[in-house]
Amino acid sequence: MAEETPRPETQAASAQPSAAKPAPAAKPAAAAPKAGGHGAAKAAPLATLTPDMQQLQQHFGESVIAPAPYVGVLLQDKSRLPEVATYLRDELKYDSVTNLTAVDYIKDGYFEVVYHFQRSTGGEPLTLKVRVPRPQGNDLSEPVPSITPIYAGADFQEREVYDMYGIPFSGHPDLRRILLWEGFYGWPLRKDWHEAYYEGDTKPFDSRWPGGHHQLAEERVPWADNVNYPPGFDPLNFHADPDAGLYDSMAEGVPGLKVVTKNGYGETTTTVLGNGQALAEEEELRTDQIIVNMGPQHPSTHGVLRMVVKLDGETVTDLKLVLGYLHRNHEKIGERNTWLHNIPYTDRLDYIVGMANEWGYVLTVEKMMGIKPTERAEYLRVLMAELTRIQSHFWAIGFLLNDLGAFYTPALYFITERDLILDFFESVTGSRLMCNYFRFGGVSRDLTEAQLAQVKELAFERIPRKIDELEELLTDNEIVKARTIGVGYLPADRSINYSLTGPCLRAAGVPYDIRRVDPYGIYDRFDFEIPVLYGADVYDRYRIRVLEMRESLKIVQQCLQQMEQTKWGDIQAGKKAYNHRVPAGQAYARVETPKGELGFYLVSDGGQNPYRYHIRSSSFINLTSLKEMVVGHKVADAVVILGSLDIVLGEVDR
């Protein structure tokens, strides 16, 4: 009943839920008939509905909107998704889709696409779920209607779900793989997909102890056994232009581009992309547009980002991004890891702000386990997170100036300050960037007297002085102003629709900061403001970061003063453990990192490892809006606008 055209195997699953489940406890099918076949098969508590969810249910009827297991609502008829999304946006004022992902419930035979809708005025997100039956083998599943025409911010996120799960989104304007290359065989986040050097589904691996003879991974898993080809495919006779689809989507007005493709089954095809030939001959003046690749090896793209821009002269008329050069399937690794193993891995997401990422993950797990960190740990967390924000903004502003052409003088001035903060991190946590400091229910180490003196010197003396100096150097500088004011303008309503978060959104006049709209930690104890500017351009994105550094500094100072009342050394709630078991369930929690909203959507099956580990990465989603910011500007400004977004590829590509 949940799907319009259920496939045979899923019908069987819904008819006999006990056959599909390993532990057929009390069958709740009769108790919750509205939850649909697959939902009923799960012995999971159903979500309690919030007033908004009830309103949704009233409007669409109980057969359409039902409570989902654990959290949110389930949309039974997925063809009505656009209608529901429009209602959410226009009537219930959920104006952005903050997180969009999928989960593979392989035992129950379906994929669940999960949407988190968010109001820009604050509050908890609304969770909406849609189910599609799991297809056979490597086939695509049934399509889900795309909500990109309604929420522009869903664009990259839907492409990611398609890329990782093979769930197509009908009506998506440009549905291609996003993190992997065109031609990749398989859908990596499906539970039956195995990566290269696959050793086991979950860590710790039995081969390590007690009989652990070292063996190199390359020897342990022969390469040939671990690469998947479609049947009949010959890798030696394969030559594709993986960018054919990309260039074709930008081809209007561009001279013809010849592409030769060998498909690996003995067929060779030659195609001409674009329609430029006729155009060039008829016109007296050649006004062809050209496609230029910026990156992935380009110093101004902040890592290995590739921007494909279509230029009319020097003016950008179209822009597409090619991502995934740093992709390592972090989420798959996260599902193999134990809960504890994931903390140091989160440092490697946005490696500039390691501890902010740790907080996001630890917060989500704590929410699921229902534990609370100790007082002192709470203060230490705030202290670290706010210092992280300051050092990240120093870095962002320095490199924004680099992108503007002020080579390295401002950047190095600010990196100096950042390094002094990193010195403090190193002396407390043991590492400058990969801090691995947060633990479930606490932090790993307390401060010593010397470290306390070190951070006080920074927070009360050095950094305030240096922020003033930064402003003296840049804020009134006429060249900075000429290059940045009015550049990269994106108004508030578009920013929200694009799910833009962080300083860029606040520079467009939206006072949206997770520390206030969905508070976590102990931020309610500090006196600070959420600065808002209204220019929505690169200059205001620079200024908002300066203002935020000042506010963060205020928090750090108050934190250091208030911390004196807490008990020294009391940094871990409960007993320190390494083999956590998280109760079955799911949670979505987020923190405000210097880049924006960082969310973790975790699903637990009650075991030692996350069943699903999804990261709502702010850098990745913020990039969705880059095109609209850049189009119409000169190509040199594209670099600056990208710099003002302040992305880190470790988090974009994951």
Next chain:
Amino acid sequence: MSLLGTGILKGLGVTLRHFINTYAEDLKYLINKSAAPQPRPLRRQSPKNKGLVTVEYPKERLPLPENFRYVPFLVLDTEKQEEKCTSCGICAKVCPPQCIWIVRTEDPVTKRPIPQPKEFYIDTTICMNCGYCAEFCPFDAIKMDHDYELSYYPEEQPHMRLVHDKAKLLKPDTYHASIHPLDWQRELADRAAEEAKKKAAAEAKAKAEAAKPAPSAQQPPASAA
């Protein structure tokens, strides 16, 4: 609205200040070099410094903080001349990239495990320096090192040399004490506390035995267990 160009001039003033401060700081250092409380690298990277911050690595080196962590080593108890490791396997379990391999020793006769590792490998090419092994080791047997200069030329077969076996991993506890003074103090204090506890328990047991004759001695005393 300020006069055009003042913003740039103000900015240039900042650069000029940096330039002058660097020489001023160096001059100050030269004048009272003998009385300088700190060596040059430390002074340059202190938050109080206003001039240039660079340190000329590898000629000059900054001291590492005690908590600094790089690939782990095994602690050798120099008194007993044996490793502290009992091959319990916790480090191998908490290791996120699973770079620790341990072979447990078995008694040749009874086939029961002996608390001592037969082989111990850490693949430092995989190690992510997270420090979990040292943090969760209940025996203080594995610690994070301060030696961060691990590199080899290609002809030296780095991929094999960077797999550390037991011989390479073992370092004396005096070395551990020298790089982790605070941690070592804590360890000594823990050990002393444990011994005191044991002693107290033994005394209590002796007292109980003295107070009550034969029958109660058969029961295991709760405090010792």
